[in-house]
Structures are given as structure tokens and as C-alpha cells.
Amino acid sequence: MANPQDVGDLLERKIDVCFGHVDVDGDGVFEEADVMALAARMIAYQNVPFDAPEAQALFRSFQEFVRNIARELDLTSGQISPEQWRKGMIGRFGENPALFDKVFRPLAAAIWRLCDRDGDGKVDAEEFLCFQKAVGSSPENRQIAFERLDLNGDGSLSVEEILSAYKDYYTSRDPHAPGNWLYGDVWDADIWDGTKVKL
Template sequence: MTLAPQSELLDHKFDMCFGHADQNKDGVVDAADILTFAARVIAAVNEPFDSPKATEMLRVCQNWWEGMASELDTDKDGKIDPLEYRVGMRRLVGSKSSFDAASRPVATAIWKLCDRDDDGEVSAREFSAVQLAFGTTPENARIGFEKLDLDGDGSLSVDELTVAFHDFYTSTDADTNGNWLFGAEFQTA
């Protein structure tokens, strides 16, 4: 059975995100991977690990892991394999309220880390620092920022980042701006 192109697009994005989460590249995602991911983002912006922003990011990622493990780890072995991730993400994104409840705290914590000067806005330069932690090229980070800045005011709001998370994980439209959340990486095979 062949998947419809839209299903293939979502699966490709889910697989890419699984790769981001699997920090030690052992083929599964576990709590250590998620906390390593959080530490990588914190380090990318040179945030002190004992700062309120860093501790919030670690707390949010721990909570995110616990929620994801509860929903996606079907065999309850403490690890999420690629199939569990795909199937579970399809189920999770099918419920907007569940997805938004899971993703908004992560988007908010990342947004706060991005806001290096605490002015309540995330500039292109600030956004780029976090994007580098995802392996996004500087050029793709710049384009991504422009695509995600929905109101064109030169900064990203937490709402714009939350919309990007939602669109990236749920949209079957290959041209949606949210697909630029991690640069153009999802478009590569």
C-alpha cells in the first residue's frame, strides 16, 4: 500500500523531528535524549544553565517527555522507537487541543531562550542562534524567520512560534510557512 503524498509529507516531517530528538542516534528517543536536546538549545544561546530561562526549558522538556512517553511509548519500555513516534504523532496532531497543550509550553520556553535581551521580541539574530542548534544553515534560518514572522514586524511573537509548531506538525500543505520552523531541511530526502 502506498501512502498518499500528504501522508508522506507528514511522515517525512515526523521522521526529521524524531532525528532531532534522538540526540545519541541510537534509534530510539528516551528521557536522556530530550534533556540533551534541551541542553543543546540552552548552550546554543549561551544561557547559563542555572538561569530561570534554562531551568524552565529543562522543566518543560522533562514534562514534554513525560507526556510524550505516556502517549507514544506503547510498549512502555521507556523508549520511543520511530514507528511509535509516527503513529503517536499522527494521533496527537489529530486533536488540536491536545497538540497545542503539548507544544505551546515548548514553543514558549524556546521563545524565551531566543529573547536574549529580554525585550519581549525575538529578532532574526536571536532566532538564528537557536536554529543553529537544530542544524539549520544561517541562510535557511534567515528565510525561516521571514516566513514565520506572519505580521512582518521584524520580530517573532510566541504566538507566531506556536502557529509555526502547529503548522509544521499538522499541515499537509508543502508550502505552509510553518514548514520553515527548521529551515528547508524537511524538503530534503
């Protein structure tokens, strides 16, 4: 497992890794088709019917999310390059936690409502690992992510804990923030090939 190396590049590194997850078709741009495919994968891996209320809510949240991103980044093409994603995510959201909450929290809440299949307010290891599989994390990084975020070792994550981790991941430059581990070991030298996440 790697350790933090260049703290100054940490947020950029996390945003780059995230781009590799959201560019579902691997064509080098992030667009609405990618997020809808990602939503469908999340729903399928959680074994939730596509017509279930939480599944439909996730589709709507992803559509609204990508439109908000395009508006905040002042994009008209509907496609976002890795460079636009990095610059916009850090410049618009990484430095503005209130805006992050406005745009990201509804999506994150919809994701974790889907993952919390039994409705107990917590996401257990199986539910979390299904989410990780859907976004393309490696088996090793799925396990690392869960272990790092399960701070009290009780085998589950509260939805609020995950929402907090989500915010850490996308906005924090603190190398010790628990949310840095949302998708596993982002310091792993082999996780990023310069254009996308290596799966």
C-alpha cells in the same frame, strides 16, 4: 529550494525530519537523555547561564514533555523508535489539536522564552538562528526558516507567531502553512537519509 511534491506525505515527512533533530545522539531512538541534551544545547547556544530561571524552566519543560509523550503513546521502555514517533505523533497529536496544545504548547513557550533573551516578546534573527543551530538545522535551512516565518519582513518573529508556526509544523497537512518551514526546507531531497536528518 524544493517545492511540495506529495502533499499526502507532508505531515509524515515533517515528523520524520523532527525525529532526526530530537534524536540528539543519533542512536535511532528518542529518550529523555536526548531531550535533556537538546535543552542543554539550546541554553548554551543562547548564551544563557544554566542556573538562570528560564534555563531551569526549559529543563523542567523538556522532562515533562518526554514523560507526557511516553504516556500518550503508551510506551513503558522510555525509548521511542522513529516508527513509534511517526505513528504516535500523527495519530495522537496531528489529528487532535487540543491534545497537541496541552502537551506541546508549554514546551514551545519555554523554548521561546529562552530564545527571547531581551524579553521584548519577539525573537530576532540571531536568537532564532541560535535555536536552529541547537536543533541541528543546516546553515541554509536556518536562513530559509527565518525568512519564511518572518511574514512581514521586519526582522523579528513574535513569540505568538512562532507558537503558531510550531503548531502548523506538527499538525498541518496544508502545504502552504507557514509553519511548515520551521526547520527549513523539509522537501529538500537531501535532508533525510531514511533514518535521520543529514547534517
